[in-house]
Amino acid sequence: MQKTMYEKIWDAHLVRSSDDEVPILYIDTHLVHEVTSPQAFEGLRLNNRKVRRPDLTFATMDHNVPTTDRSLPIKDLIAAKQMETLAQNCAEFDIPLYDINSPEQGIVHVIGPELGITQPGKTIVCGDSHTSTHGALGALAFGIGTSEIEHVLATQCLLQHKSETFEIRVDGTLPYGVTAKDIILSIIGHIGIDGGNGAVIEYTGSAIRALSIEERMTVCNMSIEAGARAGMIAPDDSTYEYIAGRRFAPKNEAFDDAAEQWKQLPTDDGAEYDRTLILDAADIAPQVTWGTNPGMVTDVTGQVPDPAEMTSSDEKQATKHALEYMDLKPGTPMTDIIVDRVFIGSCTNSRISDLRAAAEVVKGRKVADTVNAMVVPGSQAVKRQAEAEGLHDIFRSAGFEWREAGCSMCLGMNPDTLSPGQRCASTSNRNFEGRQGKGGRTHLVSPQMAAATAVTGHFVDIREFSS
Amino acid sequence: MEAFKEHVGLVVPLDRINVDTDQIIPKQFLKRIERTGFGEFLFYDWRYLENGDPNPDFVLNHPRYAGASILIAGVNFGCGSSREHAPWALQQYGFKAILAPSFADIFRNNCYKNGILPISLPANIITSLGQEAHKTEGYRLMVDLEDQSVVCPDGTVHTFEIGDFEKYCLLNGLDEIGWTLQYETDITAYENRGH
Numbered sequence: 001m002q003k004t005m006y007e008k009i010w011d012a013h014l015v016r017s018s019d020d021e022v023p024i025l026y027i028d029t030h031l032v033h034e035v036t037s038p039q040a041f042e043g044l045r046l047n048n049r050k051v052r053r054p055d056l057t058f059a060t061m062d063h064n065v066p067t068t069d070r071s072l073p074i075k076d077l078i079a080a081k082q083m084e085t086l087a088q089n090c091a092e093f094d095i096p097l098y099d100i101n102s103p104e105q106g107i108v109h110v111i112g113p114e115l116g117i118t119q120p121g122k123t124i125v126c127g128d129s130h131t132s133t134h135g136a137l138g139a140l141a142f143g144i145g146t147s148e149i150e151h152v153l154a155t156q157c158l159l160q161h162k163s164e165t166f167e168i169r170v171d172g173t174l175p176y177g178v179t180a181k182d183i184i185l186s187i188i189g190h191i192g193i194d195g196g197n198g199a200v201i202e203y204t205g206s207a208i209r210a211l212s213i214e215e216r217m218t219v220c221n222m223s224i225e226a227g228a229r230a231g232m233i234a235p236d237d238s239t240y241e242y243i244a245g246r247r248f249a250p251k252n253e254a255f256d257d258a259a260e261q262w263k264q265l266p267t268d269d270g271a272e273y274d275r276t277l278i279l280d281a282a283d284i285a286p287q288v289t290w291g292t293n294p295g296m297v298t299d300v301t302g303q304v305p306d307p308a309e310m311t312s313s314d315e316k317q318a319t320k321h322a323l324e325y326m327d328l329k330p331g332t333p334m335t336d337i338i339v340d341r342v343f344i345g346s347c348t349n350s351r352i353s354d355l356r357a358a359a360e361v362v363k364g365r366k367v368a369d370t371v372n373a374m375v376v377p378g379s380q381a382v383k384r385q386a387e388a389e390g391l392h393d394i395f396r397s398a399g400f401e402w403r404e405a406g407c408s409m410c411l412g413m414n415p416d417t418l419s420p421g422q423r424c425a426s427t428s429n430r431n432f433e434g435r436q437g438k439g440g441r442t443h444l445v446s447p448q449m450a451a452a453t454a455v456t457g458h459f460v461d462i463r464e465f466s467s
Numbered sequence: 468m469e470a471f472k473e474h475v476g477l478v479v480p481l482d483r484i485n486v487d488t489d490q491i492i493p494k495q496f497l498k499r500i501e502r503t504g505f506g507e508f509l510f511y512d513w514r515y516l517e518n519g520d521p522n523p524d525f526v527l528n529h530p531r532y533a534g535a536s537i538l539i540a541g542v543n544f545g546c547g548s549s550r551e552h553a554p555w556a557l558q559q560y561g562f563k564a565i566l567a568p569s570f571a572d573i574f575r576n577n578c579y580k581n582g583i584l585p586i587s588l589p590a591n592i593i594t595s596l597g598q599e600a601h602k603t604e605g606y607r608l609m610v611d612l613e614d615q616s617v618v619c620p621d622g623t624v625h626t627f628e629i630g631d632f633e634k635y636c637l638l639n640g641l642d643e644i645g646w647t648l649q650y651e652t653d654i655t656a657y658e659n660r661g662h
């Protein structure tokens with residue numbers, strides 16, 4: 001029988017399955033961070049349970065960490081306590097930890113692939129919804145809650161129902177100035193933020209194939225913003241090249257053997273998906289969100305929509321609410337919207353290629369006087385690489401702040417937040433109310449668009465900006 | 468885990484679609500290392516004004532809904548972050564069941580693990596139940612998990628779907644980890660197969 005890639009990985013990880021029981025799925029890799037894990041470790045202790053496979057578990061600190069000088073003590077004592085708790089838990093249960101002072105520290109979804117932990121065909125979970133990122137390398141990766149973290153720690157398994165499969169095929173060539181971020185934002189705009197609810201999306205098509213591995217991560221990362229359980233892209237030569245030589249990647253012959261196996265993973269010809277959506281890359285323009293969820297998005301050449309033109313009353317009301325919160329008037333051209341802050345970072349867009357793309361735009365220019373802009377690399381390794389290439393100098397001399405690695409203003413758990421009423425062009429993944437700080441207003445864009453916005457002080461069509 | 472069999476409770480309608488977990492429990496409250504103490508921060512940014520006073524316009528603050536334990540909401544409730552702090556906050560506030568046309572995937576899972584029953588019903592039924600709750604002070608519903616039904620004060624019954632295993636877990640307050648651990652030999656066998 002022909003199978004999709006999801007079905008192949010699923011079948012290969014079934015520990016137990018029968019018609020009248022929920023399948024037990026084996027988990028190859030469990031990534032852990034400081035915010036969603038303390039209660040899971042506590043649960044283990046209360047029930048006198050151990051971590052079954054500390055060797056398949058990796059921990060880092062990312063959500064809470066300050067991005068300012070790491071040699072200074074952490075001012076937020078509750079956050080510090082949470083980090084300390086993770087360190088204690090990792091020591092107690094023998095789990096490798098890349099802590100705040102580690103040269104490998106970074107956003108969990110950036111360091112997984114970077115260290116070669118993320119590999120095709122693996123099942124990967126983490127107490128974080130953007131775990132879907134790892135699907136870019138052909139893994140089945142999804143976010144779980146704290147009870148499930150405890151479950152995986154104790155059993156290395158999860159009780160899982162099989163998901164629907166959803167193929168999203170993007171054919172053709174991306175126009176100039178259009179990025180992976182614009183692909184995924186425009187997909188979410190098309191299908192809505194619950195358009196993929198519970199499904200496993202496989203992205204296919206020539207436009208997806210043409211993306212680099214880092215760009216594929218940007219696409220898979222935001223699968224959850226369409227409600228999907230996971231997003232994945234079949235591995236190919238770019239994938240194998242990306243993995244080779246990384247710290248936890250198989251070496252020499254073992255690598256060749258692994259690669260042979262990985263080559264079996266792509267969906268068989270003739271295998272059926274439950275659903276398919278086909279898009280043409282040529283139709284995609286640079287995207288900017290205008291509302292309070294990632295589906296509230298439009299082309300940069302578009303305008304803020306009018307609630308009166310919405311069909312359902314729920315949508316009318318949601319749009320009205322969103323525009324009130326965002327302080328925007330229907331009909332305003334997106335390029336007329338003025339921002340106060342620019343944030344380049346997050347597990348969506350903080351990898352070296354993102355920073356290179358942003359630096360390219362910024363080079364020789366200055367951040368507008370009215371804008372406060374910052375770059376937060378996704379990991380210490382990305383930061384080192386960027387500094388080796390001199391990108392930090394480009395950003396700094398343009399007037400950007402250059403920070404230490406972490407989630408930072410993607411969710412503003414650390415001191416990096418918007419003040420009430422501030423408007424931000426952000427390369428992150430969520431523009432929910434208050435996400436970047438209470439009363440803060442977030443517009444999601446690509447790194448190039450964020451960089452250009454920092455320079456002009458308002459949104460610009462990157463296609464015209466660079467020329 | 469807490470068991471859920473049946474529940475009769477006061478209904479509060481939250482007339483919003485796509486309520487995300489950042490609204491249910493904002494990030495500044497995720498720094499706690501305990502599983503408790505989240506109820507008072509539920510819907511924090513909607514529930515409280517800048518100065519910390521309760522926002523009189525927010526539905527949970529209307530005196531007639533004090534003590535509500537059944538929440539009615541719009542489509543895609545619980546979207547966004549996987550934080551289990553969201554169901555913890557709802558449960559610790561006092562909610563036992565949530566009725567909506569649809570729920571986000573991870574959130575729904577997280578509810579089951581905490582003895583909260585997420586009930587999906589067709590949008591028109593949710594709308595009319597919400598309208599009743601607005602109209603009738605003290606509007607209560609009965610939720611019966613065994614029968615998979617929601618019973619209205621006038622006797623109308625709406626049935627809902629739930630997975631057999633989820634139902635079994637909730638009815639029995641099952642320790643799912645214990646459940647999986649009874650198959651430890653299968654897990655070991657899987658590991659020994661060279662995976």
Ligand code: SF4
Binds near residue numbers: 407
């Ligand atoms: S960068 Fe943002 S979305 Fe990504 S893991 Fe951190 S907080 Fe979550």
